[in-house]
Amino acid sequence: MSILSTVDAARARLITSGIQPDEAGLDAEVLARHLLGWDRATYFTARHQEPDNRFATTYGALVERRASREPLAHLTGCREFWGLDFLVTPDVLIPRPETEHLVETVLRFRPDRAAPELIVDVGTGSGCVAIALAVELPAARIVATDVSEAALEVAETNARRLKVAERITWRRGHLLAGLSEAADLIVSNPPYCATTAFSALEPEVRDHEPRLALDGGADGTAPLQALVAEAGAHLVDGGRLVVEFGYDQEADFRRVVAAHGLADTEIVCDLQGHPRVGTAVQRGGD
């Protein structure tokens, strides 16, 4: 049986496990290429070959793990974000495309990318946001916090691999606790799933990703509210907060930033059209 036929059979197997057909086809191909060390172009020219025996056994085992709904990124150990390749383990949230809007929004307010500044990334996880910003803003210093030591280790490894480690300081702690220097920008993708919505999440997310990174309390907005409450005191005058939230949390964001005196609120929608990122500015001195 050729590699292509093996991948086709794996696709059918993944569909029977409840994975959508498009995703099943892509996952079956990505797992094969991961084992073979092939890029897409090589796969398309060489997929009619017969695989060796080792491939057949190892691939079968990986496909079964995916069929039991382990996330693809846990099987390959990596995920692309902002065009960069991040190592991923079960200790960190797998970087998601919608979180690229956080990076995009920050950059929209940074016409001079070479300006020196201090950025704080709250709940850094894999480090994807902190590292993407370090890559895009070459004069920025970044402090990245997380309550999880294991997550900080993954993030630090990613920063070293992507060659921005010297500009990022890692800090274990809750939200902005212990940060004394005022920041020019605070960015965060906090946990924002409502506890009550947990059972309805896809098994990949519910059973395999860190609950700490996802669970935002009863209605999902507790971390968002706590972060906004602390942010003003940790921003310079004119400093900006940029935060990701759930598709139904725009009103909560608007309410809490207004309650804490942050101004110039703007909302950015994701590619599905859901409000996903909010930004507001600390205007002190009154």
Ligand code: GLN
């Ligand atoms: N967008 C993620 C999901 O729906 C949630 C991420 C988060 O809570 N920060 O799985």
